[in-house]
Amino acid sequence: MxxxxxxxxxxxxxxxxxxxxxxxxxxxxxxxxxxxxxxxxxxxxxxxxxxxxxxxxxxxxxxxxxxxxxxxxxxxxxxxxxxxxxxxxxxxxxxxxxxxxxxxxxxxxxxxxxxxxxxxxxxxxxxxxxxxxxxxxxxxxxxxxxxxxxxxxxxxxxxxxxxxxxxxxxxxxxxxxxxxxxxxxxxxxxxxxxxxxxxxxxxxxxxxxxxxxxxxxxxxxxxxxDVPGVLNADPKIFSQTQKFDELGYKEAAEMTYFGASVIHPKTIKPLANKGIPLFVKSFLNPEASGTKIHGQAPNQEIPAFILKKNQILITFKVTDFTFIGEEHIHQIYDQLKNLKLRVNMLQLSAISVSVVIDDELFKLDRLLKYLKNDFEIRFNSGLELLTILNHKKVDFEPFLDGYDLLLEQTTRNTFQAVRRKIVEQEKV
Missing domain, CATH: 3.40.1160.10 (Acetylglutamate kinase-like)
Structure with missing residues (x-):
């Protein structure tokens, strides 16, 4: 058939x-x-x-x-x-x-x-x-x-x-x-x-x-x-983007997890499980090759740049100076799950948990209400979350110039920064 x-x-x-x-x-x-x-x-x-x-x-x-x-x-x-x-x-x-x-x-x-x-x-x-x-x-x-x-x-x-x-x-x-x-x-x-x-x-x-x-x-x-395929950055935000001719399921899933908007985050898993290839093509140039996402693609070394706007940074601090334990993390995550809020970035210290989430209607007020009796809570809204994959050859400084850096995290493959645009006050 x-x-x-x-x-x-x-x-x-x-x-x-x-x-x-x-x-x-x-x-x-x-x-x-x-x-x-x-x-x-x-x-x-x-x-x-x-x-x-x-x-x-x-x-x-x-x-x-x-x-x-x-x-x-x-x-x-x-x-x-x-x-x-x-x-x-x-x-x-x-x-x-x-x-x-x-x-x-x-x-x-x-x-x-x-x-x-x-x-x-x-x-x-x-x-x-x-x-x-x-x-x-x-x-x-x-x-x-x-x-x-x-x-x-x-x-x-x-x-x-x-x-x-x-x-x-x-x-x-x-x-x-x-x-x-x-x-x-x-x-x-x-x-x-x-x-x-x-x-x-x-x-x-x-x-x-x-x-x-x-x-x-x-x-x-x-x-x-409306793009020629999967690019390593959103062309509306970043200049000099590159198209991936091929991507593995793993690389594509990582990009979508961190917020790349070209594909919905849940798209890759059911296709990868069945070995079904995904093509991303341009409706403006339908004869062009686009990008093929499949299981046999070579590993990518091209850095990928992903920017999520309208982010909220929330820090939950224990009030009795005990160290953060699994029970605190579970308590916070249970409320995030109940509110259907996804954590875009997580950072732990000895006495606090910081999470970055999307700004969604009603959700922040509910979260604060549920947890205010157990934690000292501070938050900042109107932020951006910058993620760079395959970052080893990338100079971060140009991406932080003109911004306050509120949180930063670097792993072997991923750099993330929570930033806020510096607005110059008008001179009186």
Missing amino acids: TKTIIFKFGGASVKDADSIKNLAEILRNRLRNRMVLVISAMGKTTNALESLIRQRMENLEYSKECTIIKNFHLEICQKLFPEDHSIFPRIDNLFTQLENQFHAPINQSNYDESYDRIVSFGELISTRIISEYLCSQGLLVVWQDARELIRTSSDFRFALVDWEKTRKQSQRILNPILDQFPVITQGFIGSDGKGRSTTLGREGSDFTAAILASSLNANSVTIWK
Whole structure:
């Protein structure tokens, strides 16, 4: 039987009508049976929906913002379809469903569940538009709701995959369809045992592609990006970047773990376990070679530079001058786990534990509340975490010039620095 191929297209590749036409051209000579297309929300739709949720939670007027999001999608449709096309009432219906989600109050206690229920509409809307457009161009695809495929826990916003149920569902539903037609589905979203919408973590569409690849024993996964492949640094932040022609699973996993944004951190493991190669290619130059991530790639010596913004440095200090022990670390990590907060950097001293985490809504206040009786706590927000892999031949000084250095850590292969931009005070 012909092996399945997974293509994933992110928000930048479907941000407007011209981008969707470009996607169709990429698929024109590539689309075939046993291909699954995983599609993200269009452009910055997820950000816009997150803003809507915050406005509703604060009891602010949100209908204008909702209209802007709807008009954004309708304007794309107007450039792709005749005015009597069935996509228009379908989009109207989806936005009516979306608006209904805002009737109930949104607060701290139900924020995560509300988030997943609302934000999932970005992918549902984008895939409806793109599937209809592809079919109108003679590229026949079958639309499939990913929530029927990806079974997860009820850990809203950071749902854990039920691999066995997902494998059975994916094979049962998709294999009969794929024998005849390609399938288009949504990235980022799934559902729990009660049928409630869940999400896999921000930018989780890559992970969806890997989940389906593993479940279907796919031949390969290709992620289409606005960069020529996996680079050793984000070209929007760093100059003189280099492309990796090949990367091993281990090197790619390290880069994603420390925050490289080109691939979602959870993408590599299911592919490596099955030996499924991952290709990262440019939708702007689809004939170019891109990067191949696989198990036989040579070890890399090129340094990789990764910058995470909006970081918080928190130091927990014991109050009775006892030394930090395992029980203190477990206590802190248990609360971090309960809040679904990932530690991006950890440093221990005799009487303190310092962690660096992402700045997430509500989470810091909750963490401080839970641990304030057991530790003296200090924190700094608005920081950056710089990580350099394969750092041996790198001069760190240029990366620290103009910054306060709050924390630094060097291992055999990794240099990390928590930095804060020095802002010169205006002279009076």
